[in-house]
Amino acid sequence: MNLFFQFMATLLVGFAAQWFLPWWWVLAPTAFLAALVFHIPNRLIATLIGLFCGAILWWGMAFYLSTLNHDLLAGRMGRLFGGIGALQMGLMAGLLGGILGALGALAGNQTRNLFQKQAPEPAN
């Protein structure tokens, strides 16, 4: 159940935080909190949830904005990045968002582990 909650919290709170707050890195602390509060024993899965949510939040928004723009600006920006296309620009954004989410989630999971001294090491 916590798995689902971590997923939804990262996605929804992450979206809201990025929408309203000015810091581009705000996804990392949101993923951190989500993984901390809705702790799941499997560290790898917790990290992957962060990665997936981050990638979706960044790539999805980039894709949405760029589609309405007929990829005009993303195409131009791609030339700034050595001649890649709008699609690759979107994937690059998705990758960055994914890394932010993954690192945040991992750190959150690890922090919770510090306080769960009684819990046995998860048998993955």
Added chain:
Amino acid sequence: MRYFQLLFTLLLTLGLVWFLNTSNPLGIEPLPPLGKLLNPYGGFWQNAEAFGEYDSKGLSLPGLSGPVNIIYDSRMVPHIFAENLKDALMAQGYVVAKHRLWQMDLAARSGAGRLSEVMGERTAEYDRFQRRRGLYRGAEASLKAWARAPDTMALLQAYTDGVNAYISTLKPKDYPVEFKILDYAPEPWSPIKTGLVQKLNTALLCFRETDVEATNTLAWLGEDVFRSLFPERPQFESSIVPDSCQWVDSLQAPSLSAVPPGPMGFWDVDLMPKPDRDLGSNNWAVSGKKTSSGSPILCNDPHLPLSLPSLWMEMQIHTPDMNVYGVTLPGLPGIVLGFNEYVAWGWTNAGHDVLDWYEVDWTDPAKTHYLFDGQQKAATVVVDTIKIRGSKPVLDTLVFTHWGPIVYQDAKHPKRNLAMRWAAVEEPGASELGFLLGINAARNYDEFQKASSGFHFPGQNMAFAARDGDIALTVTGRFPIKGREQGRFIQKGDNSASFWSEFIPFTDLPRMKNPKRGFVSSANQLSAGPNYPYYYNGDFNVYRGRYADRRLAERNNFTIYAMMDLQTSNFSILAEEALPEMLRLLDTSRLTAIEQGLVQLLGTWDYQFHSFKIPPVIFDEWWHALDTTLWDEFHTIRDTLAVMQPERWRTVQLLKEDPMNGFWDILATPERETPQQTVTEAFRRAIRLLRPRLDEADYNWGKHHAVQINHLARLEAFSAPPLYPGGYAEALNATRPNNGPSWRMVVEMGPEIKAYGVYPGGQSGNPGSPYYDNFLEPWAKGLYFPLFFMSSEKDRKQDILYEEVLSPL
């Protein structure tokens, strides 16, 4: 163990965030802060404008006295409807900021010499140059003068408030994309920034002089050869205001005390960069007698540096007292070139020399005092600090004399210094700020004259046409009253007689109104005929004006379309006069069969620099090769000494009638060449250079002189792909690789005003907008847009895109 794992993850995260938050973390320029930039919630994706959606939110603006309606037409031209001028200008500030904020910021920084604060070391030398020549000092002086006209100052303040109202609506995610790439935030606008924008454009047009080069050339060639190669008036002139105008007789120039001769000898100085000599413009107005509609037509196309975003922005401003349409320079209140319901106007540059150099006579080795009229005067030392992003500030010491700053020092004789006097950065009159708004509201010739008398720099040939039938042209600006040849060479700085202190009175400036010939025109040529009593010197074009005059004189019944045809004409008198002589002197017996074939091709050419033609390619290369072989003496000495370059018309004159001239000799060969040999050698050199390209399929003039319109920060990603229009520096359609017709306008001032225009760019400064570069292709093809001159807010003769309301708070 768990602590270490967590610590590792946290450090990794923080490290990554820092890395992606920093400009040039690895010292790679220009690597922007990647995380910030790529983040779709705040980075560049936010600048990707949704097609078909427009920001019509509007704004409540403190200071407005009534609502202002801004209507955007289908080309995104804003039409501002306000209840008074102050409200209108506040809205204008808001509108230019909304579309061109980064460009305005860049212009103000560029003028102030503050680019390095955001660009780093790469612009430090440029900043130093801008500060040395004094654009900031000039803007400060302007502001001081403008403050004496509080009414117009209040209007400038309203414009400033409008810009700042827009800036205050911005969150970092809304900043124009260039701010994000270069990683800095917009600063508030202020009146001095308007002064800086004005100085920057002034510098583009009246920073041309050749005093050092002329002094060196005179010392090198001697008096006789110098005078023969560099006469002050060209062989075939067609001055803007010919002597046939009666008013010349009634003019009397004041007699000046003799100007002392300047110092002779060579100067070894590192010259400041100068604007391209081929910047220029065309304008003309024909009276109703010469048009098929019976109404006067006015045309104008200023040839200026071409960039994205474009120098110009189109706009209409409507108040109960004024209805004006045209182009504005973002940062300047009002419309610079355009028309209203009564009059139309267009400008070309008057190339008068308003910048002179004075040799300073130091009295002590430390250079603290200098001699002036027999007395010792103290020089003032000012230390200027140039802040540089990511590195230590640079201090630049400037020494001021009463002439101006010491800019040049002779490399071989450190005691020899040159002080610069540039009239364009001196304090103007109080009326300068209001002149443009005065022109915008003018209803007839007299009102136009009254307003333009307040204009200072850069001197402009102002063509005028009114709906009441008047056409006129006045060479307008502040031109120093000079003694003969004063300021042509370096002058002595120890003597007040070298100092020009008066300017030609407005009433004595060259002008014509409703001339018998039925048209007025200018294309940067000499201002007035030889009998004009005031001496002036400078840089004047010889070919474009003659062609315009020829075409305007040869027919009547001009239509708007005939005018467009003339404005985009690719014909060049330079080719018409030079090529037959070059062909005559060409020794075809020394040419290969292929070369002879190319000669035949040239023989059939009609001197039109059309994009699809091949002969202009050959002519242009041949002409360049001839310039370097004929004037090889100049090109050789230029490695060690700054010298002038003979004018193009002087080359033509040599071709035509001067076979014995010593310059025909090619220095590098032992024998003495005849004109035939030099011309033939030049041809063969040109063809050697051209052969590989001529073998390409589809190679033509368009490809040969492709126009490259770059982004203002030289970001290749935001620059235009190469364009291939026709045209030539010495044709009316004066396209060049990086400059050319920056705004083409044709206006018929009839019962219904019919206006057409185009500029190479787009209304939006945002590379993420479809309106960023949508005028480029039509411009390159020589097409025009019908301008929607709205008679009222309800006017829907053309489609509109969206409306936006600014309301009082």
